[in-house]
Amino acid sequence: MFEKEQNFIADKITQYLKTNNLPEMDVRWAWIPFNGQWGISTSFFQLAARSFGAEKGNVAQKANEIAQGVASAIEMPAGFSKIAAVNGYLNLYFSPADYSRRVVDEVLSAGDDYGKGQPLGKRVMFEFSQPNTHKAFHVGHLRSAFLGDVLSRIAEAAGYDVVRANYPGDMGLHVIKWLWNYLKYHKGEKPEKDITRWMGAMYAEANKRLEENPDLDAEVRAIYSRWDKKDPEIVNCWKETREWSLIGFKEMYEKLDIKFDRYYFNSMFEEPGKEMVAELINRGIADDERPQGGAVIVKLDEKLGLKEEKFRVIVVQRSDSTALYATEDLALARQKFLDYPDLERSYYVVDVRQSLHFTQVFKTLEIAGFDWATRCQHVSYELVNLPGNVVMASREGTVVLLEDLIREATSRALEVVREKNPDLSEESKLKVAEAVGLGAIKYPMVSRDSGKIVTFDWETALDFNGQAAPYIQYAYVRANSILKKYNAPLPESILPDDQLSTSEIALIDLIARMPGEIQKAAKELKPLTVSNMAYELAKAFNDFYGQCPVLIAEEPVRSARIRLVAAAKQAIANSLALLGITAPQAM
């Protein structure tokens, strides 16, 4: 917001350094990190250290000398109130009235677009969610879904063209097992409602039967080879039952407000994958050990001439010639770039256990000479576990089903709404409960560093207080409530009193940082940056709310504060939108 002034001062600094025979420096601005101090700063430590060359010297003292020299040598640009040298830093303090007006005006004129960056003309793809058909959808699957969704929203806001891709696992051993169980024991049955739960239960049943009687494995293998020969009964049954899962998934995505531009199916890549493997064999990249009873493999370390093991060996096709995940991933990666040749980055939002798998796949593609191979990137995240570090596994039955969590969270939220706001219509109460319940589920998944395991427990998941989505939603509702009472068009832009309170300053400061935080989140692929920002905004607003009366304030303070409330409301709404969390008008 002060680019011109920043560059102006940077030029002045460069000039000063030149006339004083000091080394050049790259002026980088940062926010002054203290509460109640408002402005930007740059430090001179690096410069001071370099100015000594090989000699020793007191860097801190020198840095401060330079800062002081600069501070006294440059004149203050408009919009600032003070320039000072502090402990080796040059601090430029904003003129509060000017600055706050600038920020508030900008937010109000940009509206829903506030915080977004200019279009970059660059396209990226996020592949995420990858649910397995014929299986349950549980809380462990939520992290990829939410992470991918929020990363997509952030990248879009930062100015990228984003392709959201889903890659359902619609074929594999799990599906074959399911089909076996269905054809043998449930032929002709159809799910009435709660489709995903029914599909998951059937899968668990299949596993139980196979565990109790391992002799049945032969029947499962028979189904697999019938599938491979495209036996019409198997193929048709697969098509029909797969559709049931997909219908269930679509319902869930709709509820979670997650959209996809493109569906790639696992099953689409069996044949193309095998063709690519055949080519790899022809070109001497893959070794075909099938004649000796082995599989088709790529000895990555050997091909790269590495002495120590790093990429190891990847199996790209089974010894019985069926496709496995790696086979399909080769073809999928290629397909993405055939569909979108200008893709700058192809992200795979998949859990951390598959890190090696993806480095192997991408390396294989690189060795094969695909120039886009280095544009593929695995975005890994840690698991969602149950207390005691128990992994959620549909086979073990240690899962919390998504539909159960949603039902529980919304009914719990409904209870609270009834208690807090009995005057709302029943319909509004239900809507609020859904917004609050879903927000509460989502927030913890995107407000934690991806590298950290999330432990799911009901108590925490259903706790709506503190650093959680409902807190942010509540701040939004309060802002909205003030504006509703005000009930008139916003006042004209106004230069507020210079005596802004610290809570007003803190709030405006956070709002002003929003565009930078969004860019940072997109660059670092860190949704947590945005969820933190949303929370900080809400906190700052709640603080302001407690300290600064709005409607009963004297003019012109009243008008300035009303505009600030509107700006804060907009900023909170925009940050919630980036998280895919609904901002209710009342709650």
Add this chain to the structure above:
RNA sequence: GUCCCCGUGGCGCAAUGGAUAGCGUGCCGGCCUCCGAAGCCGUUGGUGUGGGUUCGAAUCCCACCGGGGACACCA
């Protein structure tokens, strides 16, 4: 055995290599005759260990300790 990730108050988490390490929760105490108490204020308490790099380290490097994960036909 090799490789990857994590270690910050009792618990759960933040912190572009930068100035005074922030929050939530829990415990205790306070605040609704001013706009919504799903809120606010106050109190308590912390960077696993040992080296190194740097003007400056929770952050980078090395070793160790503790926890989790991946390592040829699962997805």
